[in-house]
Amino acid sequence: MKVRTEARREAIIDAAAQLFQETGYERASMNELARRLGGSKATLYSYFPSKESLLVAVVKAYATGHLSDAVSDLTSAWTDASLETILTRFGERMLLVLTNDASALAVYRMVLAESGHSDIGTLFYDAGPRESVDILAKFLASAMERGQLVQADAHLRAVQFLALVTAQTNTRLYQRNPAPLDIAEIRQMVSSAVDMFLRGAVR
Template sequence: MTGSTAPKWRRRKEARPGDITAAALQVFAEKGFATARMEEIARRAGVSKGTLYLYFETKEDVFRAVVQEAVVPNIEALRGGVLALDLPFADIVRLFLPRFAQIATDLPVGAVAKMVIGESRNFPELAKVWHDHVVSHAIAMLTALIERGQQRGEVRSGDPRLHAFSLMGPMMLGVIWRETLMPVGGAPVDLAELARQHCETVLNGLVVDGGKP
């Protein structure tokens, strides 16, 4: 069988794990973890089910690969860029939150986060992977940024980790709102506008008097 009539997976000399994880990200986002099927992931990746199992023994293995290949690189790029900036704390926050909003809009990160939250009781390994490779790194990045601001006298005193939670709380609420409530009629939330407005609100509380909020 040749030409366009050949199955997509046969036209490839070798399947690439990246194709599989990209397909799995979409399937997990749409169907959740429990109802996602390896057959569907294989079909969307354009490979046979047998080929899929050459790379991943279980659906949990696929999820770990999705996090490592589709989510972690974005977090690490954001982390490296933010911590490398030698700018006032307020300026960095104004760059960081809109960038986070863009990532959450461009990638189905919110849908995966919703899946992890909803299915963590039955699949605690999902929550552990999400915590260990995504959330803990993001919070550590923000905590380091706030600690640096405190050392420079730009940020008010207080537990920097708790300040990090205050910084990201409304943004995560916006992400979950979009994934959970908008599909059933909830009023739309513009993440970019939320980021802009929240920047000014949170900076008024975090930046010390005499700073440049």
Template sequence: MARVRTEAKREAILETAAEVFKERGLDGTSMSEIAKRLGGSKATLYGYFPSKEELFVHVSLGVVSKQILDMIETMPNRAADDPRDVLLNVGRQLIRRVSNEDAITAYRLAVAHGRIGNLGRIFYDAGPGKGLKVFAAYIEAATKAGHLSAADPAAAAHHLMALFESETTYRRALQLDDDISPEEVEHTVTRAVDVFLAAYGVPKASQATRE
């Protein structure tokens, strides 16, 4: 008789796994321990998540994606504000979250196991893909408000995301840096915003004329 998968069971697995990963880290966690705490079998666990690595990515995405989306989803509502203020604020918070250890580990695993269970697509859609959509919506709204000038908001969103991550994400992913100081975050984000506004910003005089 085929086992019936339920969303409630899936959420219970994610919740239990999050507790174990938090206590023991990825390397110190086993599927046996998660199943034991869950009160079920490893077979049931594997029926939902084919590997410990995939389970970790889903757990990390659930935490990091919610934090990031809660932070950036109001960006389009700030289209009338000074874009420098909006982007600096978002950039600082974004870099801190995407460069933390769990987020970086999830990124590494998604790259390494991307074709297993469509993990790469799952990671992209739940993380960067959602962020890019919000960025594009903000850029389009800010362009209509006369504060930015982007003929292709979707392309500009990719540029913005790449600029924010250019000095930190790959170095963390490749384990070249153990951490990023608040000072480094500030300098990195400021440079990224400067470059973005050099390409897509509107001179203050032009903004005043439109207003």
């Protein structure tokens, strides 16, 4: 019996990401992926029971891992800082990857291209953004309980904050080769988003 390894799993994810980007999720086949890897479909299925589960792994590895890293700040080291500082740090960590990682941008584009005629959009959202929104909403709900924010629908506030943070970067999805943003630009964008959010959400 062959032993599964983390290195092999990562190699499958990398090859799948390349295949999905080249052909689109719906047209990509496990047969072609096995051919590229020089193995069998049985080996692929021993790591990932379906193409959908493989997509989730690709999304987490290439496009939404930064969200998990960012939200970890909300429940750990930054909880003793001011609300403005925590939200700013969260936004900066998120945008740093979102604007400077070509692989993440490619996965986002693939999802946009496929979502109109498949379930890839839902799979993508469930593979990362949903959890991040939920964690951010819990953090904002706690801030409301402490009187730092006006009482409101915490989930809606979380979605609104994320929209503000990404408002100036969404056009990059439609640009051929957008230039990376330096840290000063990212900090300016996040600062503006946090300021606007707090102006509308604090007492």
